[in-house]
Amino acid sequence: MDALQNKAAELLVAKTVQVVIGYGRGSGGAARAVFIREASKAHSLIFDGTCRQNLAVYLMKPEVRQLGKAALVATPHALRTILQLAAENQVADGGLLVLAVPASGDEIVPLATFAAIEAHGAALDNDMSAAEKAELQKFSAMGLEQRRQFWEEQFSRCLKCYACRAACPLCYCTRCTVECNQPQWIPVPAHDLGNLEWNVMRAMHLAGRCVDCGDCSRACPVGIPLHLLNRKLAGDVFAAFHFRSGMAAKVDNAMSTFKPNDPEDFIR
Amino acid sequence: MSDFNPKIVAFVCNWCTYAGADLTGTSRMKYSPQVSIIRFPCTGRIDFMLLLKAFANGADGIIVSGCHPNDCHYSSGNFHARRRWIIFRGLLDFLGIDVHRVQFSWVSAAEGAKWAQLVNETAEHIRGLGPFTGYQRLRGLGVG
Numbered sequence: 001m002d003a004l005q006n007k008a009a010e011l012l013v014a015k016t017v018q019v020v021i022g023y024g025r026g027s028g029g030a031a032r033a034v035f036i037r038e039a040s041k042a043h044s045l046i047f048d049g050t051c052r053q054n055l056a057v058y059l060m061k062p063e064v065r066q067l068g069k070a071a072l073v074a075t076p077h078a079l080r081t082i083l084q085l086a087a088e089n090q091v092a093d094g095g096l097l098v099l100a101v102p103a104s105g106d107e108i109v110p111l112a113t114f115a116a117i118e119a120h121g122a123a124l125d126n127d128m129s130a131a132e133k134a135e136l137q138k139f140s141a142m143g144l145e146q147r148r149q150f151w152e153e154q155f156s157r158c159l160k161c162y163a164c165r166a167a168c169p170l171c172y173c174t175r176c177t178v179e180c181n182q183p184q185w186i187p188v189p190a191h192d193l194g195n196l197e198w199n200v201m202r203a204m205h206l207a208g209r210c211v212d213c214g215d216c217s218r219a220c221p222v223g224i225p226l227h228l229l230n231r232k233l234a235g236d237v238f239a240a241f242h243f244r245s246g247m248a249a250k251v252d253n254a255m256s257t258f259k260p261n262d263p264e265d266f267i268r
Numbered sequence: 269m270s271d272f273n274p275k276i277v278a279f280v281c282n283w284c285t286y287a288g289a290d291l292t293g294t295s296r297m298k299y300s301p302q303v304s305i306i307r308f309p310c311t312g313r314i315d316f317m318l319l320l321k322a323f324a325n326g327a328d329g330i331i332v333s334g335c336h337p338n339d340c341h342y343s344s345g346n347f348h349a350r351r352r353w354i355i356f357r358g359l360l361d362f363l364g365i366d367v368h369r370v371q372f373s374w375v376s377a378a379e380g381a382k383w384a385q386l387v388n389e390t391a392e393h394i395r396g397l398g399p400f401t402g403y404q405r406l407r408g409l410g411v412g
Contacts, residue, residue: 139362144361144364144366145364146364147361147362147363147364148363148364148365148402149364150364151363151364152364177317185317191406192406193324193406193407196320196363196406197317197320197324200316200320200359200363201316201317203359204316204352204355204356204359207355207359208355229359229362229363232358232359232362233355233358233359236354236355236358236359237355240351240354240355241351254351255351255352255355256348258344258347258348258350258351259347260337260338260347262347262350262351262354263354264350264353264354266353266357266367266372267350267353267372267373267374268371268372268373268374268386
């Protein structure tokens, strides 16, 4: 933790960056995002097991962008997020300093370019864990009707608060389809049909883009396992198009490109 | 179930399948009247949300059809659409929505007979599946 605080202070004193986006201690022992703009405040930075939020979400917020060049304390998921944002031309190479923190938290790796992030990220294990794969497998073992009941029950609790959208670093459109009311694509009230439509749309718009940080599920106040939808589609995208999001800064994104021989067996 | 007449909505592209369906008519071929055709500029414009809206508004089955690969009027709209369908079908299945309610197809402007056969067979298939009440009852509060 000292290494992180010292590095942040050093960067702010040298004016290499104007703000360090990191974790601080919030209420109830939880970690919260902090935006350090003075070296004297760097001591409030922490890094431990409670620091799970994907801080890359703040890179797309206009009020954070106007603070100036940022250094971002990044977990492996945040690294992938930054590369995916780069692949979508949302962040500039060299416009951001990434402070990659290994799980131990006692050393930090500054990464100034996308190439450095790619090299660092490639060495990490980016595949699903065995437990995560097993969680998805459960669904293929279920029948169609069982799956429908499962998701109907889950979505029935959805409040349409859009916390999943706010927490997602890749849901960055300034005007979302849900705010579009001519036509009204997604009904405003939280009823079964609109809840389903919203969740289908969210999953589809993140297909081939989601980096599986899981912040949607952590943000959900009613505990809908939203990340499963994204993970399912990430698996499908990888199986069909051999594409994994957030691995490189310059890529042909899965859902905006095609190959003439994309595999399908259902079109007659 | 034999007196059940399914509502089928067909989302077709202007350049191939719509022209193909036109050919079916001008060739005086008869086919199932259960289908309502909606014409789009290209399959690339057929957003997955439109399919959901069709189901929400009472469709029992959906046909999505456009130009064969390499024949797209805009050269790549159908390729982009195909990627989307591959992913969308996987998501529907994961959510427990029967993907057999949606039939995807390539019908060219010369394939009037294929269009008639496609509609007839899809209508029969949907008739067998019955009304899509599982989806239609989601329409709570009377708000579409």
